[in-house]
Amino acid sequence: MEHSYESVLDAVGHTPLIRLTRVTEGISAPVYLKAEFLNPGGSVKDRAARHMVAAAERDGTLRPGGVIVEGTSGNTGIGLAIVAAQRGYRAIVVVPDKTSTDKLAVLRAYGAEVVVTPGGLPREHPEHVSQLARRIAEQTPGGWFANQYDNPANPQAHVDTTGPEIWAQTGGRVTHYVAGIGTGGTVSGAGAHLKGVSDGRVRVIGADPEHSTYGGGDGSPYYVESIGHYLHPDTAEDVWPQSYHTGVLDAVERIGDREAITVTRALARQEGLLVGASAGAAVAAALRVARGLGPDDLVVVLAPDSGRNYLSKYFDDDWLLRNGFLDGDRTRPVLGDLLAGAPAPAVVPATASTAQAREEFDRTGAEVALVVLGRTSAAPLRAAGDVVGALRRDSLKGDSLDGDSIEPLIAPALPAAGIGEPVDAALARIEGDWFAVLADGRVRAVLPRPA
Template sequence: MNPSKKVFDNILQAIGNTPLIRLNRVAQDIPCPVYAKVEYFNPGHSTKDRMALKMIEDAERDGRLKPGGTIIECTSGNTGMGLALAAAVKGYKLICTMNDKQSKEKMDILRAMGAEIYVCPTNVPPEHPDSYYSVARRLNQQIPNSFFPNQYDNLSNRQAHYETTGPEIWEQTEGKITHFVVGVGTGGTISGVAKYLKEKNPDIKIWGADTYGSVFKKYHETGIFDNNEIYSYITEGIGEDILPANVDFSLIDLFEKVTDRDGALLARELAKKEGLFLGYSAGSAFGVVRQLKHLLKPTDLVVVLFHDHGSRYVGKIYNDDWMRERGFLPQNNKVAKDFVDRHSRLPLLRIGVGEPVSNAIRLMRKYSISQLPVVKDDTFIGSLDERTLLDALIEDPSAVDRLAGELMRKPFPIVEATTPVEEFRQLFTADCGAVLVHLGDGEYHIITRNDLIAQLG
């Protein structure tokens, strides 16, 4: 055995002392060194291991958590994992309430660690009885010998980072750190680290990553809790519709919002360029550095904390279909086939030149479509759209009995499956709302203006 290798009595002793890693390729346009505090090296693969253990040990110490007890927590997944480690080692039962936007991977991992999961709706206010906050509190009241850590308001959360994460960063940078950047959810990480670092050097800047749909940025800047700032968002682990007690706004110099799309794309970029397979909020945190690089000088040293591991987001930000459905993937390399793949198994609806217009209206209504190709002997010779039909019917209601060939307009342009989007999107005009895609073997499908917007928006 290597005598320099440290031996642990249990998995909890492996928490902390995570590495600081310089970012290179992704940070080429940043005027100063940028280092990542990579928290997925914790045994539970996130920074939440630190505060989960601290909350449990403090509760054991003051009697709030007794032997054989049940831990009940509302979590986005990572705190639940940290609590699961502690529960497994110490012999507690664990119940986690989670909102339904969290990844399936997080839920599956928690179940594998022995946790019981309650999935709650995301789009309800915190005080709603079905919110994951309310469900956790209710279970805590109903279950004897249970403990509700409440990571949002339990100050052991930020104390854990004051005692461990902050000192590690200070020592690893030899006190040269000038900026600390991190995503803000419960506020424990940013507030605990900020308190320690500012005690060492009050000039260190603390930047928090927020997301659109969260109240933090506006509240920090104005002191106003604006309900109009609250709406559903996709990014996991940062942003809130409440003000957790752990967020010490006086220690934070600024908040910067990063879009759902940018956070996802930057996480993928970090994987491809730095070999760091990270969670969603890591992309958002690095997005703050990118967006505020004009505030940095060559003499600065930035540390950005990356919360967790990408394995919990394989079905989301690292899944091309999931990304494409939300319009997050760059469209530069898309071809016509990409726009019809999801519905190419369905037949192309069309109408014969000799059919009455009433048949076209029936098809449009039944399938919620707005345009149809007109065919004669399997050849596309024209097109009908809802605007043409509406104009005709307003002028003459009896037009419903006319033939499609009498009202049709020019046929839709036809492109090949491999035609780049840059070429065929130019075919969409005020008079042309669709193109046909030749898929080979006499098969065709349609790309409408709505399909284009959905993919490129």
């Protein structure tokens, strides 16, 4: 029987290429999307999960009745949970707290035990996603740590399957391959195969969030899940995954959160393709590349997962408004209208002394400052995820404090609202006499509540 499989694992891969026809208006080079959301678990990570488990079974590190443990933003965990269910293993998945609730529900539906840990931690912290997953695997009888970031079976999955599929589906005509950089396995593995089979003719382009360190960003938080490389400023060494083979890539396109989200929504409304924002980032990069190409070129861009995992985020107008990714419908005044002449917010590192804080207040004339992680950043605005509290000028009373830490004086972070929220609605929702205004997930200003 054609297309009948002995198990769900045999249905992984074989995903179609779909030509983009409307978001590519004015572009002469054909752009095809590799629809990885059509894998059984809804993402490209099904491929790596199947390969990693098969390799561990072969080398004996995962034995019958064992426990698969992984740290993940969600998709690899889903893939591993499917493999675990089909092969008779338990699955324990450690995820950061920024993971969408939709993904958590899917993980639990497949029977995985979900452990949620704070996402914004230094790599060396014992509760960091990878550290916690590794420790759970070591302490669990029969535990096996999948370790997608450094597991060679991750990129090999794409050398063996994704790359050959793209080459065959395009009849060897592909000239440019574009994929997001997360663990690096997808872009590196398929890219390596395509370069090899084409004698180096295929160019490989990575799509990376603007603030990710892969493309030269400062490592501060961003809103597109599942790609990029966040760097906590207290991390001792910025270690990149061994699954990411930088030498395979010809270029990296840095994509801002707003551009990625805008393209994600356009794919749903103009192409009928409901995908996640990592796919939106990759397509944004592919469109940039394709604009400089001609009809004899052919671009393939990989869409890692489905937008069904992000209905509460990128497709929710209220979420977008509150985080500053929509500008409002302009039928009534929005918070952005209050920002004319508003300075960038005062910023004090969480490790500052009271004397240093006083200097910042004197320099800016501010009454309230953001308390932030001590990041050396060229970015003009601080990411909301880097803000750990607030400090008021009037809390710094008395010269006797000047040698002290500000730590006991730090108040909770200010309530926040997005630049496009209607003023009346935002003020009805938030409490307090000061609030932060977000533009594209970054603090544009700190304002007093209007009288």
